[in-house]
Amino acid sequence: KNEVEQSPQNLTAQEGEFITINCSYSVGISALHWLQQHPGGGIVSLFMLSSGKKKHGRLIATINIQEKHSSLHITASHPRDSAVYICAAVRSGSRLTFGEGTQLTVNP
Amino acid sequence: SAVISQKPSRDICQRGTSLTIQCQVDSQVTMMFWYRQQPGQSLTLIATANQGSEATYESGFVIDKFPISRPNLTFSTLTVSNMSPEDSSIYLCSVSEATRGQFFGPGTRLTVL
Numbered sequence: 001k002n003e004v005e006q007s008p009q010n011l012t013a014q015e016g017e018f019i020t021i022n023c024s025y026s027v028g029i030s031a032l033h034w035l036q037q038h039p040g041g042g043i044v045s046l047f048m049l050s051s052g053k054k055k056h057g058r059l060i061a062t063i064n065i066q067e068k069h070s071s072l073h074i075t076a077s078h079p080r081d082s083a084v085y086i087c088a089a090v091r092s093g094s095r096l097t098f099g100e101g102t103q104l105t106v107n108p
Numbered sequence: 109s110a111v112i113s114q115k116p117s118r119d120i121c122q123r124g125t126s127l128t129i130q131c132q133v134d135s136q137v138t139m140m141f142w143y144r145q146q147p148g149q150s151l152t153l154i155a156t157a158n159q160g161s162e163a164t165y166e167s168g169f170v171i172d173k174f175p176i177s178r179p180n181l182t183f184s185t186l187t188v189s190n191m192s193p194e195d196s197s198i199y200l201c202s203v204s205e206a207t208r209g210q211f212f213g214p215g216t217r218l219t220v221l
Contacts, residue, residue, distance in 0.1 A: 025112060033209055039221045041145075041198050041215045068145030092206040095166075098150040 003027045004089050006099035012104050013107065019074040021102045022080050023087035031090040034072045035102070036083050046072070048090070077106045110135050110203050116146035120190055120219045128187045129216045131201035136181035139204035142174070146216075148199045157184040157201075191220045 004025045011101040013019055023032070037043045040097050046059040058077075072085070074081055074088040082105050086102050088096040111134040121127050125150070145215040154174055155163040163176035178184045188195050198215045205211070 019130065031209070035212075041200075041217065043151075043200065043212040043215075087173050088151075088210075090209075093140065093156060093164075094210070095156065096143075096151070096155055096202075098152070099159065100150050 001022070004029070004087060004097050004099040006085075006087055006102050007101060010103045013017060013077050013104070015078060015108050016104075017053060017077050019077050019081075019106075021072045021085050021087075021104070021105065022097055023070045023072070023107075024040075024068060025087075025089045027089060027091065027097065029089040029091060031098065032063055032070050033088040033090065034070075035086040035088055038083050043086075044087075074104075079106045079108050082106050089092055109208060110137060110205065110211045112201060112203060112211060113166065114121055114199075114201060114213040114216050116216060117214065118217040118219075123192050125190065126187055126189045127218060128185050129199055129201075129218075131184045131186070131213055133182045133203055136216075137203040137205070138181065140178065140184050141202045141204070141210075141214075142173055142176060142184070142186045143200045143202065144197045147199065151200070156187070156201075157186075188218065193220045196220045 019034045058075045060073040084101045086101045087099045115130045140157040143151045143153045154169045155165040157178040159178045175187045200214045200215045202210045
């Protein structure tokens with residue numbers, strides 16, 4: 001069993017749909033990142049959170065420390081949101097352990 | 109946020125050779141890391157690059173295969189030694205800022221023939 005697990009692995013949506021990607025972890029963490037990776041390989045951190053909820057534009061991330069679970073929501077999805085989304089647990093020494101990623105495709 | 113550059117952006121190498129990847133940051137940072145992303149896989153931490161001392165390697169990675177230098181707080185190199193096709197991956201460096209999290213370089217796409 002992976003220390004950080006994501007679901008679903010692949011997700012196809014129609015433009016405008018509400019999207020949820022889930023992440024569960026089984027290790028102690030100080031925080032959790034949600035990352036976005038585009039086809040060229042570049043990785044951007046969307047959120048780093050250690051409790052509660054953060055919102056940036058159409059993106060919302062939540063974390064429940066007791067349940068060791070985090071979710072990334074995208075409201076009013078758009079084709080430009082198509083990318084791989086990765087959750088990453090922040091371990092001791094700021095080292096990251098990554099989930100397998102979720103390939104999101106949003107069709108017009 | 110820190111701006112990170114990597115050289116080369118991509119390379120095609122012959123098996124048995126070595127490649128050194130450079131990572132340059134536009135500000136001084138304490139924590140710097142090297143990651144590998146094999147085709148179709150997620151990222152895996154190779155090592156933490158420590159300034160002025162030997163890198164700290166994760167399980168499954170050794171200094172002889174992936175020697176790392178960190179001569180100052182803005183620069184690091186990762187060498188992939190004695191390459192085989194299994195080393196074909198994207199290699200990324202990242203830096204950590206205490207309150208803002210991690211920032212990633214653009215990656216080096218390596219193909220080993």
